[in-house]
Amino acid sequence: MALPVDKFREECGVFGIFGHDSATAHVALGLHALQHRGQEGAGIVSFDGKQFNAERSLGLVGDHFNDPKVIAQLRGRSAIGHVRYATTGGTTLRNVQPLFAEFDFGGLAIAHNGNLTNAGALKRELVSRGCIFQSTTDTEAIVHLIATAREPRAMVPPATASPGVVLRIIEALKQLVGTYSLVAMTQNFMLGARDPYGVRPLVLGELDGALILASETCALDILGARFVRDIDPGEIVIIDESGLKSLKPFLPVSPKFCVFEYVYFARPDSIVEGTNVYEVRQRIGAELAREAPADADMVVPVPDSGVPAAIGYAHAAGLPFELGIIRNHYVGRTFIEPAAQIRHLGVKLKHNANRATITGKRVILVDDSIVRGTTSVKIVDMVRNAGAKEVHMRVASPPTTNSCFYGVDTPMREDLLASSRTIEEMRKYIGVDSLSFISLDGLYRATGQQARNPKTPQFCDACFSGEYPIALTDFLSGDQPAQLSLLSERG
Ligand code: SF4
Known part of the structure; x- marks a missing residue:
């Protein structure tokens, strides 16, 4: 059993490349760069001109897809891939994507990042129509919706390969409520789509004339590929032998990109919605220093995710930035799995206080977020035991x-520390001398907005x-989260 992670966890990353001689090797590398978006399973499906080839595996991308024999079997000039994190109980191979199905028009592989908030309702409807589900992923509902969709007569067929198939996919996507950034692949084309609100990221890149779709730009950098642009909210792109076509078949809505991507999910070297994530995190730290100064000797990040904000805080406050906590980067699954008997070590497996640096000092600890607060308690305890005179979080x-x-x-919700406690109550629980969070407006300013628009948040x-x-359709219809999790694993 893995150690519980006291963080929100991004659940998936997607990658696809169309028309490249080394398609599969590039997908494996791209997924490796997206590993932070999901560590429990990875898969690649390629198309070699005659047939689709699929390989899925539990574990990290490098555990399986660094084998040249595996890559060699995944022949073809087009391929898509997926990394996923699954909630407990959902870690089975049948849930690892991309999903693949044979349709009346041929094969289709699909990989999805996001969560459908009407997945329960859709699945009940599809099951009542005779559909049989093999996985618990939301993504399979999309597959069945495509299978049962009919070409809408009212829509003008797009000037792409297999326009009828594209129209059926659009029909299927129109029935979805929730979030999706997805890549799909047929014999003739690759498709990328972002939900109308654009909650999860999806970018377009180019390498040697081949077009790429990826969750983040860091997956382009590893290949030396060029970042072309973000896929727009509500945009569907079709990539075929004639190039790229962009379709916008949904009614436009005000975009709602996930602000937590800036705080924690995205890799700091990625460009997200036109902005470098590392710079946003530094600006968050600077805003935090202005909003919540503290009389202290040094700024110490909770590594690794607190580092950029701590740098920004230290610069703005004119205080030294010190690595007062050292992270062990080699705590992986191989060590954690057999370690149940030493779980009391908790955060010490991963973090250790740098005693010589913090003894006798007044320390400002900077972390990206507090979720349950259990890790914060242990980290603060560790810093105090190492001799810190004061700890300000x-x-x-x-x-x-x-x-x-x-x-x-x-x-x-009830397990989130902040859901039921005041800041003073949280301060006492965590055991710090002072505790402050950046304001919502401060966070928006750090992303480049003037302030949060209270009527239509950006x-x-x-x-x-x-x-x-976005409507929480399943919840409003009376489904309890526990029931939902049985019906629905997020992609
Ligand atoms: S900002 Fe929205 S999409 Fe992002 S983690 Fe929070 S609730 Fe989820």
Whole structure:
């Protein structure tokens, strides 16, 4: 059993490349760069001109797809791939994507990042029509919707390969409520789509004339590929032998990109919605220093995710930035799995206080977020035991008061420390001398906005504000989260 992670966890990353001689090797590398978006399973499906070839595996990308024999079997000039994180109980091979199915028009592989908030309703409807589900992923509902969709007569067929198939996919996507950034592949084309709110990221890249779709730009960098642009919210791109066609078949809505991507999910070297994530995190730290100064000797990040904000805080506050906590980067599954008998070690497996640096000092600890608070308690305890005179905690996101239903693994609301406690109560629970969180407006400013628009927020910030921009259809219809999790694993 893995150690519990006291963080929100991004659940999936997707990657696809169309028309490249080394398609599969590039997908494996791209997925490796997206590993932070999901560590429990990975898969690749390629098309070699005659047939689809699929390989899926539990574990890290490098555990399986670094084998040249595996890559060699995945022949073809087009391939898509997926990394996923699954909630407990969902870690089975049948849930690892891309999913593949044979249709009346031929094969289709699909990989999805996001969560459908009407998945329960869709699945019940599809099952009542005779559909049989083999996995518990939301993504399989999309597969069945494509299978049962009919070409809409009212729509003009797009000037792409297999226009009828494209129209059926659009029909299927129109029935979805929730979030999706997905890549799909048929014999003739690759398709990328982002839900109308654009909650999860998806970017377009280019390498040697071949077009690429990826969750983040860091997956382009590893290949030396060029970043072309973000796929727009509500945009569907079709990539075939004639190039790229862009379709916008949905009614436009105000975009709601996930603001937590800036705080924690995305890799700091990625460009997200036109902005470098590392720079946003530094600006968050600077805003935090202005909003919540503390009389202290040094700024110490909780590594690794607290590092950029701590640098920004230290610069703005004119304080030294010190690595007062050292992270062991070699704590992986191989060590954690057999370690149940030493679980009491907890965070010490991963973090150790740098005693010589912090003894006798007044320390400002900077972390990206507080979720349950259990890890914060242990880290603060560790820093105090190492001799820190005072510990002031500064958090690079507002209090996390609500769960996410849009493709992120989060605890139930009642398990979130901030859902039922005041800041003073949290301060006492964590055991720090002072505790402050960045304000929602400060977070928006760090992303480049002037302030949060209270009527139409520029981002999804539901886990901080409780304002869910996309209907939680299954929940409103009376499904309990426990039942939902049986029906629905997020992609
Ligand atoms: S609730 Fe919204 S902001 Fe929070 S993690 Fe989910 S998508 Fe992101």
